[in-house]
Amino acid sequence: MKTRPCYLLLTILALLPGGPAFAQASNFSQLHFRGTPNGWNTQPMTLIYDHLWLTDTTFNGLGDANGDDRFKFDTSYDFSGAYGDTDANGIAEPGGGDIYPPLGPGSYRILFDDETLAYAVTRRNYTEVYVRGTANGFDLSCPMALVNHHTWQAELSFSGDPNDRFVFDHSQDWSGKLGDTALDGTVESNGGDIPIPAAGNYLITLNDQTHAYSLANMSARNFDQVYFRGTLNGWGNAPMSFVGDHTWVIEVNFVGQASDRFKFDRFGDWSEYYGDNQSDGIAESGGADIHVSPDRYFITFNDDTLTYSVTSTDAAEPIKLGHTYSPELTTFAIWSPDTANVKLSIDGDVYTMLKQPDNGDYTDVYAIQVYGDLVLKEYYFLVDDVQVRDPYGRMVVPGTDTNIVIDPFQTTPSGGRIAPPSLVEREDAVIYEVHVRDFTIHSSSGVDADKRGKFLGMVQPGTSYGGVSTGLQHLIDLGVTHVQLLPIFDYGTCSAKDPDYQPDSYNWGYDPENYNIPEERYAVDPYDYHGRIRELKEMIDLLHAHGLRVIMDVVYNHTWVIETEDAYGNKQFSHPEGENMFSDITLDYFNTNAPGTYGLAGTGNSINPRVPMVSRMIRDSLEYWAGEIGVDGFRFDLIGIFDYSEVAGWASYLETRFPDRQLLIYGEPWNGYATDPDEAERVRLGTIGLIADTHVGCFNPKLREAIKGNNDNGSGGGYAFNQLANMWEIQVGSRGGIRYAYTPSTTVNTWDSMFANDPEQCINYVSAHDNLCLWDKIEAWASLNGISNPTYKKRISTFANGIVLTSQGIPFLHGGEEFLRTKQGDSNSYKSPDAINQFDWQRKADNLDIFAYYQDLISTRRAHPGFRMNTWQEITDNITTYSPTSTVLVNHIHGAANNTDSWSEIFVIYNCGLNTTVTLPSGDWHVAIEKADPTEGNGRTVSGSIVAEGTAVTVLYQE
Template sequence: MKKLSIVLLGASLLSAHASAEWNFRGTPNQWLSTPLELVSGNQYQTCQSFGDNNPRFKIDRYGDWNEAYPNADYTVAANKSYDIRFFSDSKTITATEVANCGDIEIEPPEDSWYFRGTANGWQATPMDSSDNITFCTTQTFANDEPRFKIDHYGDWTENYPQADVLVDANSSYDICFNADTKVVTTEKQQCVDDCPITPETLGAVYSPSATTFSLWSPENSNVSVEVDGVSYAMQAVPDFAGYTQVYQATVPGDLHLKPYTFYVNGVQVRDPYGKMAQAGTGDYEAVNIVMDMSRTEPLDGWAARPSLIEREDAIIYELHVRDFTIDASSGVSADKRGKFLGLVEPGTTYQGITTGIDHLKELGVTHVQLLPVYDFATCDGLPDSDPCYNWGYDPRNYNIPEDRYSNVPNDYEQRVREFKTMINEFHKAGIRVIMDVVYNHTYNNEMFENISMQYYTASDLSGTGNSINADVPMVSRMIQDSLEYWVDEYSIDGFRFDLIGIFSYQEVQKWASHLNSKFADRNLLIYGEPWNGYASDPLEGQRVRYGTTHNMVDQHVGVFNGAYREALKGSNDDTRSAYMFNNVAAADSGWAIYDGFRGSPYDANDGRNSTWFRNYAADPEQSINYISAHDNFALWDKVYLSASSNVVQNSSHQVMSFTPPSDLSYAKRVVNFGMGLVLTSQGIPFIHAGDEFLRTKTNHQQISSPNAWNYGDHGGAHNSYNAPDSFNAIRWSNKIANVATFDYFKQLIALRRQHAGLRMNSNQEIAQYLSVSRPEQYAGQVITGHITDPSDSHNLFIVYNSGNNQSITLPAGSWTKVADANGAANASVTGSTVVEGTAVTMFTQQK
């Protein structure tokens, strides 16, 4: 590194140090006062030769007997010489016999000088010396009127120079002091490699020689940071990198893994940008950890990211980390069940069938969407033997991997590395990773309230009592920075936003535009729920809704197509049904299915356009098509209950009683039909974990017992967010029992990936190459689609039939039936043919 040398001359003494003088008084000097020599610190020395006149002595402070040690005279042997040491801090004495005092060299005193300045919060930092004359230290200064002094004893009684030494902001200096001449020398480091980082984000920005701590504090100036037990005042800094109203302090040294806590008005506050937190710290505890993230990379390096040519090529699979492997049937090693590393353990099986990540590879999905994996509040720090369970929609630290999913939550480097390894192994398996993020609210107000209530909206938009207000620029920036951090540091491939509908679409545009610009090669998936927590919102017109989604088309932001979902299955939490149950009246006589088949395309000239009109996607990638997710009944539970009779539910959707269906064959056919519709519609398909083998979220899978559907006063199968593993754990025996359902999902996924016509990339292509028909003679039960996409090697003809078997006429030429109610098929067809009811039938024609 290069250095610029500046010498400060003419230092002056402020005050003399009134140090105590310690004196030897005893029989060798007739009890007069002989000053002791200061050796170092609090140690003093003399050598004395004693006669035979009752030899003894004391150590007297100031030589006036007002303070002397010990209380009784210290006695020694007659006619002997002694090296005598006195320790002024403990007031203890040692007397070591020597042959001759002339042979004893009185050790010169070791001096101490201390650095004190803005770089260390004006604390006393000892300076190093090799010759007891020149004392040196290296310090890093922030943008807080940087200055310093050199203090002799660390108590301000003697310090140099008279005026503070002023230095440049955001700079590091080698500082030396000559104890003889009292001259201060500063050498500014012009850094090349290992220099402190000028922060470009808030939080704790690490470098090997210093860490800069920054916090947004719009109303309060009493801001400090405690680092490893030492408190440092934080000073207001000018706006930088788009940040305003920021307080900052730079603390020297390599602080990797050191604990730190911000304080505002003396109250602990959490670091909204924290990269790690002390495991188990809960409400109103805010202990973060400084991290050198370069030490946390996967041990074998980052693998190549799986290719994604177009976003419509995605097939999303939603799973919960714990659910997927916690049951012994997962085949995952016992210590990894329910953990990050358990998700990606290869080679796991149950009675000969694949489980875990190998199951996902076999199924053929392109993305996994992980329910919250950041540090959430519920079940905080508890062992897996504890019955506590939660989905994780209660954020505590947005940028930190959840400790409960780590095998080593207190090994902070390894905890991060586990998460990165999980992402890396998914990538090696050809699967991208989407994070479920919950920026719309916090666990409770304690997360941010003592920093500023500007973090929160005035009204409760999320239904949790603490909705985040992204219309505040610095709050919006925090969300953007968090998203960028996960993509950049952890190689995340996209985000699913919980209740994205509480945000103004203009803010979401900013976040997505920033991410897609900075990571232009990633084809990130960004989508969310376009509704809020059932709240009245005075800014409804600018929030993310179906009616505003088209504004975000250039930023590649999509939303869940709840309108298509309800048109397919009916209600989410009771037995009301729709098209896939052949209830075409509930599905707008088939027109809602007609539109969903085409990707719910937005037409600016459609007079029906409104906040919740179902045709909203200005590009097919904006429509996330699904029939079940973690919320509400799982697909099989919904179908099973709808196929039951005499169903009684309370106002919380809990099941009180029902008569189970006597034959499940129709119900299983409905499941295939519903997923077949999703997998052959334009847009991006979404599957909830376990739907592919009829997973039930009833207690211990006792699906025929009404009692097994309920947990607590409100939860259970329809809302299992806090129900135990007995409700939520995936049992891999279901894959064996329902292999026909699994094969259907797998085969329809393969057909989708094989045919570009099922995943066209623009509304213009869909309008040109997909002809959808709803023939009147079938009363809305039959909908057909003829696809002639030139990028596909085949023409496609797809028939949706919710009713009985029907005879339909194919377009001209020879066709091959490639899918029916049971999955993949292979039959040559020409002219008229019968298509099964409650089924998707697909034909291909070689071009």
């Protein structure tokens, strides 16, 4: 049974090492601090109280080769028990992200509660401070506790003697004495004693940064307790905190209800309460409600003078959209720029939502707090009395527009999360694209019947068919680093709302309905709402555990519509009845390019992130998937609809939020075949170089078409088909598509094949889910050209992706190409049945030689950094590209450029013609890859020249 985490209380934070000599309770037998200060070694933490561990450390600001100062907790010696904090919310989770010191370099005290998993990282200038005074004989019996950054506190009782006084000491030998000669509230070294004004138990506070101090007489109180009661907590009892000198405080957030107001209550039973009849800041017994407008406030109450104060506080972050759950209350918020008539309906009750204060571009937000434990309750919003679902919703009842309140804690897999495998450079990635259903729906997958085509089917271990590995083990054996999943959010087709729905309906999923909810068809039980999210997290975690990162295909460019054709074959778009996603909230979500149309995506409804709150929605969604769900990157469908500046903003934000994650972000640098008057502002090959510093890349269509020609039929075969028309694109594409000159501040031609300012911006590929898959393209071309030789057709496949896998940049493979997957000639299988799209694992058994070739090329690439240089300069300085004949292209790579490759020189030959003799540079060369058989020639040594076989990649090296 899991227990809910809660934050460390001030009284817990105040505990110091030492304490009673009895055993303390703990859930861990040991706990280590591991981070950059100690080279990620194990530094034991001390159990100082029940479940509370402590260590002190200093961050020097140097970090390490992989980033800034940071750390994790670890219950083990090998990181198998590591705890981090992906969300940076003060609660650690197994496998979470690195934790960063909040105030930069300096000395910190670190506390960890092994019961709640809460932790505190507190900056200090002193390692210890004592209060020494007449009350304790000026000894060391009153140590102060570090309760906040630079803030120390202790309580000490004084008798009322006129000579009562004290000083501070941050040593144990008076060398660190601090007093206040001028009695101005600031201490100085060796300053005078500080007098105590009257008898009492004093809370003494010192700031070791500003040297300011304060005294609060904790004995000066007339009430034992004061409760805050108001509309924000349903008039329940919220205890206020006593801070001394008759003063009680509380911080509250009124998010907007009808006539927000409050009172003070002495006993919590209304027998003695205080309000304000005159609205003059002085409360009276039995007084009237105190009214406030929506805002966050710091409220004080003096139980001697009955004065109170209400001070607006500047919230660091505006209220979050969607729902924010806690067992005590849930906050609901929605953006509504067109109307103030906004309501929440939850569990049959309707609440009026009130507008929140605008915060810069964060505007027109309406919110409400509803008290009680609302987990799994159904809700929706009403905008001008029209039902709309939550654009930020985390769960929905299948086939409806009704959202579900989710407790994120209950979606965590048992045993906690598993961190992604290391990725040093983005160019180290090898991406494999796959559809969740395609991968395991066929019985030959070996996956259990109830998991086929689902998240858990993706990661069922040990599956095989006909003696060959399938599913997860296939991915492991192949050696790729990243799995790119076609859309896994909740999409509109294949649901009960789809007029064409059938139980065996199929769709790729490029019709988003709920951006932040996992697709129901991929869950074992879509009505197990927490389980639906948990299964997705389990899939990601198990992929992580086996060395695979996860990229999510996102479709923020448009929303779901029904597509039909008129009598003339023209596309018509319409929303299903009652299914307008955003338009019943506001049309401001959409990009209007003609009256009544919203069409840059080619689907009639493109999204417009030039509206700040729409851009924020996309950014928040990306943050949710990367943070809470744990994906490792995003492939943007039609990223070319967006301004490159907007995309750069999202990427920069994610880099700031997850600086150690090396997230991959890339997309299609085109729109949905629409004329766009703002072409120069959009993501294109010509503009992508402007945002290289944000690590955003794009697909390289120039290399794709140069290799294979036409995408949808057998015509126009490219270089892999022995045609030379676009050999230039092969040359520059194999160099990572880098620009002729490094020009990070200028554009190039819109579709220039030399577009990247960093090789990580270039995603090289031959085929993807769109268009004919590679084998079907080969078959169509062969049929058109009278080619029947099966061996030759297979060689085209290995040659085409052999170029991709030996090129600079990031290689991308469409799933199944490694065993000649076919979709039976369907060039647009987005809604074709399983019979077309499914992985038939018999094809792997039939084409193990092809699989072995891909496997060996991937292994070679990953073993040798010479194939994956990291900068424009490295490629320019260390790769010589030339064509010794009209059909041959050579890349001579100086592999030892960064002193990391065991191959000092690498010689890559692409030959689309007949067998050709190619002259080699001087010296002996070892043959690594030759012909279509990766093992043939391994270990052979040649010099002078080599016969490079046609329609093949040849790789040689010198040690």
